[in-house]
Amino acid sequence: MENLIEYLIDDEKYPTDPLLKMCIAHYQFEAIHPFQDGNGRTGRILNLLYLIHAKLLSHPTLYLSKYIIIHKEDYYHNLAGVTQQRSWKSWILYMLDATEKTAILTNSLINEIINQMEATLAYGKEHLPWYNKEMNELIFSQPYIKPAVIAQLLEKSSRTTITKYMSELVEAGILSPQKDGVEVYYLNDDLLRILAG
Numbered sequence: 001m002e003n004l005i006e007y008l009i010d011d012e013k014y015p016t017d018p019l020l021k022m023c024i025a026h027y028q029f030e031a032i033h034p035f036q037d038g039n040g041r042t043g044r045i046l047n048l049l050y051l052i053h054a055k056l057l058s059h060p061t062l063y064l065s066k067y068i069i070i071h072k073e074d075y076y077h078n079l080a081g082v083t084q085q086r087s088w089k090s091w092i093l094y095m096l097d098a099t100e101k102t103a104i105l106t107n108s109l110i111n112e113i114i115n116q117m118e119a120t121l122a123y124g125k126e127h128l129p130w131y132n133k134e135m136n137e138l139i140f141s142q143p144y145i146k147p148a149v150i151a152q153l154l155e156k157s158s159r160t161t162i163t164k165y166m167s168e169l170v171e172a173g174i175l176s177p178q179k180d181g182v183e184v185y186y187l188n189d190d191l192l193r194i195l196a197g
Contacts (some may be wrong), residue, residue: 018054023095067098112194127172143192146185
């Protein structure tokens with residue numbers, strides 16, 4: 001593990017293209033297999049953290065897991081190819097393909113979310129006099145939201161007032177209520193649709 005960490009952070013001693021370094025380090029981490037469970041997830045998180053460290057990503061938005069799950073047989077075949085035959089080329093090409101296709105998909109999702117945010121903002125302003133950019137950004141910050149978060153943004157403490165605002169968001173079709181036991185939270189169906197696609 002010490003050698004792996006040194007390889008990742010010492011660019012003077014190991015001057016390798018960051019994407020290639022990520023591919024090599026991912027294999028190395030999986031080969032070390034330091035945990036009884038969760039090595040794959042941890043390895044993919046390390047990929048993200050390394051790409052942020054290398055300044056190739058500003059945020060951890062590259063979800064390689066989806067590609068790897070869809071192409072799981074190829075993943076394990078290429079991983080084993082390095083271990084058994086030192087077949088680095090196939091492994092690196094697989095990981096670079098995963099990175100490229102995931103980046104294209106992620107970029108497309110981000111653009112779709114931005115377009116939906118703009119459409120929802122215009123619609124919200126048209127139908128709700130109090131709807132603004134900050135509210136829109138809050139609603140798109142995650143797929144669901146609790147009334148207390150909206151209350152905090154609006155600086156309102158009255159439960160009746162917040163219930164009124166939540167009802168207006170539901171009536172406008174911006175959010176939809178979901179009950180979990182006694183607790184009610186609200187879904188951003190447009191954002192969920194994009195993320196599920």
